[in-house]
Amino acid sequence: MRPDLADHFPPRTGRTHEVNGPSSLSFSLALAQARGGTTLWAREDWAPEQLNPVGISAYLDPAKLLIAQGKDQLEVLAVSEEALRSGAVTLVVMELSKPLDLTAGRRLQLAAEAGKSTGLCLIQDGMGSNAAETRWHCAPVFSESGDSTHQSWDLKKNKSGTLSKWEVRWDAETRRLRLVPDPAQRQGLARAQH
Amino acid sequence: MRARSTDSDAPFALTHLHKSANRIYCLNRAARAQGLHPGMPHADAHAFCPDLISQPADLPGDARFQQMLARWATRYCPWIGLEGPHGLVLDVTGSTHLWPDEATMLGDMKQRLSRAGIHALIGIADTRGASWALALHGGGIAQPGQTEARIARLPVSALRIAEKTCVSLERLGLRTIADLIALPRPTVTRRFGAEVLLRLDQALGAQPESISPLSDPPHYGVRMTLPEPIGLTSDVMAGTQRLLTRLCETLKEQEVGARVLQLTLRRVDQDSQQVELRLARPLRDAGRILPLFERGVGEVEAGFGIDMMRLEATQVEPLPVKQVTHIAGRDKDKLDDLITRIGTRIGLENVQRFLPADSHIPERSFTIAAAAFSEPEGSWVALHPRPLKLFTPEPIAGHGNRPPKSFRWRNMSLSTGRATGPERIAPEWWMADENWRAGLRDYWRVETRQGRRLWLFHTPQNPGWFVQGEFA
Known part of the structure; x- marks a missing residue:
């Protein structure tokens, strides 16, 4: 039996989490929508890829998004810690280009705990920090059924629970996450219909 | 006038647009000698005096200069x-005793002003009207009690009355103020209204006239x-x-809020930070505000110690008092902090x-504004799905007007599973955009069998395929 996604997503507040993979952006936005409130997006100012608020509006109202641009990762982390500690934002997303050292990771955890907010690091492959509460790998999945938001979310690390993998899709109209039934279940449903 | 006169001997005038004509606003002595007068249309003046040099007047600049002079004049008395x-x-009542006599003070004023290049006419008298009359006619001093004697021989135009009234008075043979004083009062009022006698009484001191001094501009600085x-x-x-507590009281009185604050810390070695x-x-x-200073103050090098602190709100903005409500945005305050x-x-x-x-061009369908100087506003409309991230178009190999069956992008071999499109977007002709030189773009949403969902476009006028964004 697969663990319930609702037990694992949204992940715990007062902690920082990590996500990587090509769909990490939609994971962060889904989390921002689930948390409500304002999200601070901290990134380095030289990052070549630009967030597109028009696309983001399918997930989250872009008015709830603040962007902080630091000139290097140190500034990004400093800003994130400040924001996590203040508790004025519910989620802080950090785009990281270098691995976090233990001190930095721990500081972020403590800040998130103090501010009762959630931190989320968008990391590169293989750059996970030991301090993170959970680590997710998210990738889009090609779906024959024509669903263009189908993704697989793989929980790779979990400090307090089991690991698992879910197939999800995003419902842009209600801005809600939906679970895609297992292929086995799907077949079962199909048989039941016949 | 002073700053812009080129040659003091040549006729020179400043002009301004008044009553739908370019008129003379101000002129120098040489121009006056040619028979020109203020208010004259500039064309007429030029006809009278072909070598007239003229420049447009800077009225706001003059007003500023007048304010500056007023500030300077506080060296003589506080009531200006x-x-x-x-x-x-x-x-100057009560401040002339600082000088041996009024003439010395007047001389000092004139000397200082002329050193600054200002030709000033100054009159001192018991009343405001009389001193104005004296100033206009050569300047001078009327000793206390001598006012009437001193101004009696001046023309009626010295009384600050309308020019039209002045002319009709002169036509009746009333050339000097003495002539006017000699007339029975009721006849003057009947003929010319109350103004003439009011001005006369003000000049002679029978009617009080007050001076409303300039208010000091509010100062948002405190020191300790x-x-x-x-x-x-x-x-x-x-x-x-x-310091902040004191400063905030001033800010509250003026109903403004500080936008930029500057804390100056002077050390004992006279260095300041x-x-x-x-x-x-x-x-x-x-x-x-106080907790927000913590970071800045922490970085200050105190050296041998700080013995003077000064806090100034260098930029203020209106901040009206607001009603306190139970649904006041605590969260918003926290976010601003x-x-x-x-x-x-x-x-x-x-x-x-x-x-x-408002633009169909994907890169221009949004603007980025500093959060501190903008409010979230407007609504986001996406008629067609748009990618979550955009990047500068990256060329891929492809032919024809359908997306390629398989292609390489960022060192990945991808094959098209499903393509949705095309969505044609035309460049905005009124914006010369270097990136849109290739003309029309046909955008396709391409879902690859490997999972990645990309935003491709084809430029039919200039065949080529590019990747510009990625969906989740």
Whole structure:
């Protein structure tokens, strides 16, 4: 039996989490929508890829998004810690280009705990920090059924629970996450219909 | 006039647009000698005096200069008002004793002004009207009680009455003020209205006339000198708190909020250090501003100690008093404070938000604004799905007007599973955009069998395929 996604997503507040993979952006936005409130997006100012608020509006109202641009990762982390500690934002997303050292990771955890907010690091492959509460790998999945938001979310690390993998899709109209039934279940449903 | 006159001997005039004609506003002595007068159309003046040099007048600049002069004049007395657009009126009663006599004071004034290149006409008399009359006709001093004798021989035009009235008085043979005084009062009122006698009485002191002094512009600075130098961060913060409390009272009185605050800390070795705080919203709440100073104050090098602190709101914005409600946005305040605090580290303009813009061009369908200087507004409309991230178009190999069956992008071999499109977007002809030189674009949403969902476009006018964005 697969663990319930609702037990694992949204992940715990007062902690920082990590996500990587090509769909990490939609994971962060889904989390921002689930948390409500304002999200601070901290990134380095030289990052070549630009967030597109028009696309983001399918997930989250872009008015709830603040962007902080630091000139290097140190500034990004400093800003994130400040924001996590203040508790004025519910989620802080950090785009990281270098691995976090233990001190930095721990500081972020403590800040998130103090501010009762959630931190989320968008990391590169293989750059996970030991301090993170959970680590997710998210990738889009090609779906024959024509669903263009189908993704697989793989929980790779979990400090307090089991690991698992879910197939999800995003419902842009209600801005809600939906679970895609297992292929086995799907077949079962199909048989039941016949 | 002073600053822009090129050659003092040549006729020179400043002109301004008044009553739908370019008229002379002000002229120099040479021009006056040619028979020109203020208010004359510039074309006429040019006909009278072909070698007239003219420049447009800078009225706001003149007003500023007048204010500056008024400030300078406080060296003679504290009670100063403006007299029309070209004059100042000083109430020197009680401050002439600082000089041997009034003539010395007047001489000093004239000397200082002429050194600054200003030709001033100054009159001193018992009343405002009389001193104006004296100033206009050569200047001079009327000793106390001598007012009537001194101005009696001046023409009636010295009385600050309308020019039209003045002319009709002169036509009746009333050339001097003495002639006017000699007339029975009821006849004057019947013929010319109350103005003439009012001005006469004001000049002679029978009617009071007050001077309304300029109000001082509000000053948003406070300072504190310490008997013993301090060096601990907590001490400096305590000092800052005291200054802030005082400053915030002033801000509250004026119904403004500080946007930029500057804390100057002077050390015992006369070196001074400054802490600048740029706020995300205008504020005047000392309790909220103080913690925002912590970071800046922590970085100050105290050296042998700080013995003077000065806090100034260098930029203020109107902040009207608001009704307190139970649904007041505590969260919004917290967010503003956070923006300020982040701003002290990375610069306030680097905390940004997205605002919608009216354009079909994907890169221009939004603008990025500094969060501290904008409000979230507008609605986001996406008629067609748009990618979450955009990048500069990356070329891929492809032919024809359908997306390629398989292609390589960023070192990945991808094959098209499903393509949705095309969505044609035309460049905005009114914007010369280098990136849109290739002309029309047909956008396709391509879902690859490997999972990645990309936003491709084809340029039919200039065949080529590019990847510009990625969906989740």
